[in-house]
Amino acid sequence: MLKVEGLEKNFGKNKVLKGVNLQLKEGEITVIVGPSGGGKTTLLRCINGLTDPDKGSIIINGKYLYKDGVASSKKDEIEIRKDIGLVFQSFNLFPHMSVLENITEAPRVVLGLSKEIAEKKAVEILSFLGLLDKKDNYPCELSGGQKQRVAIGRALAMEPKLICFDEPTSAxxxxxxxxxxxxxxxxxxxxxxxVLIITHDMTFGTNVADRILSMDKGILNEEHMYMK
Ligand SMILES: Nc1ncnc2c1ncn2[C@@H]1O[C@H](COP(=O)(O)OP(=O)(O)OP(=O)(O)O)[C@@H](O)[C@H]1O
Ligand SMILES: [Mg+2]
Structure with a gap:
């Protein structure tokens, strides 16, 4: 599903990723833990095409997002990124939009779905998330856990094959x-x-993970710390 090979990233003199290798299998939940500043968020941003790596490759479903440090064409990148969803730590919900609108916005704008079809899918997702009764509420009217679920719903609406979470429980x-x-x-x-999850919360991590990997000082330890 996802293959990362020899990924390197420097911010000035700061070597943040020092040759990271990672493989994810379909349907598997992988958790990455490790000390602050170790490069976890940077790795996740590279996988989501938000930060360009300096060296290495990222292959998603057999297609290169980066090959030897070179990004694929914009057209290919847009296609490949449709398969990946990212849920931010701070949720980043649109405050002026209802729950339903938060979920239908990207499918309508990016995928070009009609309002009716986007809303039908959003209603299915909200039922799956147990949030249907909140569809007309605004983010400021929701609890932290409910906001987190809306953020997950927004990612799901794009029907990604890979979903990434950065610190999903920290708030x-x-x-x-x-x-x-x-x-x-x-x-x-x-x-x-x-699913790929970054977390500091070991109780949550061991509860959710099929396997846990650790990352420190730009190096991802490929030996499992934990395997279900
Ligand atoms: N845009 C940027 N410009 C410059 N340096 C950056 C940038 N983003 C991250 N860094 C640096 O890269 C290093 C790794 O940061 P990163 O956010 O990947 O760590 P992390 O493992 O996610 O840490 P945390 O657990 O605290 O979230 C840090 O030293 C950070 O200061
Ligand atoms: Mg981080």
């Missing part, structure tokens, strides 16, 4: 992390989604 009460863990497991099992 949540401890009681809500189990809820997010169950939801992510449901994505992998019921929607055969491949």
């Amino acid at each position: 949540l009460d401890p009681g809500l992390t189990g809820e997010v863990a169950n939801l992510i497991k449901k994505l992998a099992v019921e929607k055969s989604m491949t």
Whole structure:
């Protein structure tokens, strides 16, 4: 599903990724843990095409997003990125849009779906997430866990094959992390989604993961710390 080979990234003199290799299998949940500043978010941003690596390759479903440090053409990049969803730590919901509008915006603008079809799909997603009764509410009217689920719903609306989470539980009460863990497991099992999660929360990590990898000082340790 995803293959990262020899990925390197420097910010000035700061070597942030020092030859990272990673492979993800379809339907598998992989968690990356490790100390602050180790390069985890940078790796996730490279996989999502938001940060350009200096060297190395990223291959998604057999297609190169980067080959030996060179980005694919814009046209190919847009195609490849349709397969990848990213859920940010801070949710980044549109505050002036209702829950339903937050979820239908990208499918309408990026995929060109009609309002009716986008809303029909959004309603299915909201039922899956247990949020249908909040469809007309605004983000400021939701709890942290509900906002997190809307952010997940927004990524799901694009029907990605790979979904990435950066610190999905850091803004949540401890009681809500189990809820997010169950939801992510449901994505992998019921929607055969491949999931990549970065977290500091080991309880959450071991609960949700098929395997846990550690990353420190720009090096991803490919030996599993934990395997289900
Ligand atoms: N846009 C940027 N410009 C310059 N340096 C950056 C940039 N983004 C990240 N860095 C640096 O890269 C290093 C790795 O940052 P990154 O955000 O990938 O770490 P992280 O493992 O996600 O840490 P945390 O667990 O605290 O989120 C840090 O030293 C950071 O200062
Ligand atoms: Mg980070």
